[in-house]
Amino acid sequence: MTISRDVVLDRLRQIGLPDGKNLVESGIVRALSVAGSHVSFVLEASPSMASRMEPVRAAAQSAVEGIPGVRRASVVLTAHSDKGNAPRREAGKGPPPSLKIGKHPTNDKGPKPIKGVRNVVAVASGKGGVGKSTVASNLAVAFARRGTRAGLLDADILGPSLHKMMGAGERGATSVGQLIRPLRTHGVTMMSIGLLLKPDEAVIWRGPMLMGALQQLLFQIDWGELDVLIVDLPPGTGDVQLTLCQRVRVAGAIVVCTPQDIALIDARRAISMFNRLKVPVAGIIENMSYYACPNCGQEAHIFGHGGARMEAERVGIPFIGEIPLAQDVREAGDCGMPIASSDSSYEAFANAAERLVASGLA
DSSP states (O other), rough: OOOOHHHHHHHTTOOOOTTBBBBBHTTTTEEEETTTTTEEEEEEHHHHTHHHHHOHHHHHHHHHHHHHTTOOEEEEEOOOGGGGGGGOOOSSSSSSSSSSSOOOOOOOOOOOOOEEEEEEEEEEEEEEEOOOHHHHHHHHHHHTTTOOOEEEOOOOOOSSSSHHHHTTOOOOEEETTTTEEEEETTTTTEGGGGGOOOOOOOOOOOHHHHHHHHHHHHSBBBBOSSSEEEEEESSSHHHHHHHHHHHHEEEEEEEEEEESSHHHHHHHHHHHHHHHTTTTEEEEEEEEEEEETTTOOEOBEEEEESSHHHHHHHOOEEEEEEEEEHHHHHHHHHHOOOOGGSSSSHHHHHHHHHHHHHOOEE
């Protein structure tokens, strides 16, 4: 049986709220996605409502799982900040935040801390397509689930995607004076320039504009108090990477790569860059390490296997872990529900987060 969004919404209309509205009328259902037999969505409440919303979340999950053909429903309850009672800007509606992103960089010398942030951790790769943003988003959620105050910054300014992967694609952003207030989703405080753009709008900037935008996203965001801020860098070793390492005290860098030799060549360049910039490399994560057949359990090493572990041993840096190539991970990211936010038996990201906490990075 084919499951449609309309069927799911009709079922959610049957769940009432204390104010007399149903879930759909209230407008708190966000990032609704139907992927085969898996339905996922976010219930976004105000902080004053959130403490009373868990029974509603459970009822919504039960109702959707009762739809014929639905095998699994993932429902996350999250709260947006109403600090200062500032009006919330919906996508495409109302005035944009007063802070214009895309100024030229300042001439501040030397790295400095970000107010309220204890550690900044960069997630990098020498090349694109290795799943760096998937790793960054799931690590942030894994940190949050273990009680670490985690933040996530999408520093891939030309190709932002984390707002979609974190289920914040339709929510926009608000400003307080000269600061932009980040969003909170899946327990993570996150910001992406994608929240300030129209859908499908391209960013066409030269290096100085990129450098200035990154400085604004680092220092002109109201991050609050964080144990760790994960910065998802664009691929390569260019302006954004250089600006981050020269302007911010980076506690450590995580290099993401896949097992094949071509990817390792670029990973070595990323490691060399951080060494030259005097940023400690916290370790390597091997993504798409193997494919485990969901039917028989047999492992297939599509891109080779063990290359990142051997490279870590060769250069004397920690090997943080292997992330398998799995359909669930891809579907979860597409739905805005990172796999680390679910109660599944998928533990690769949780284990990686624990190793990083043990190393003192978070």
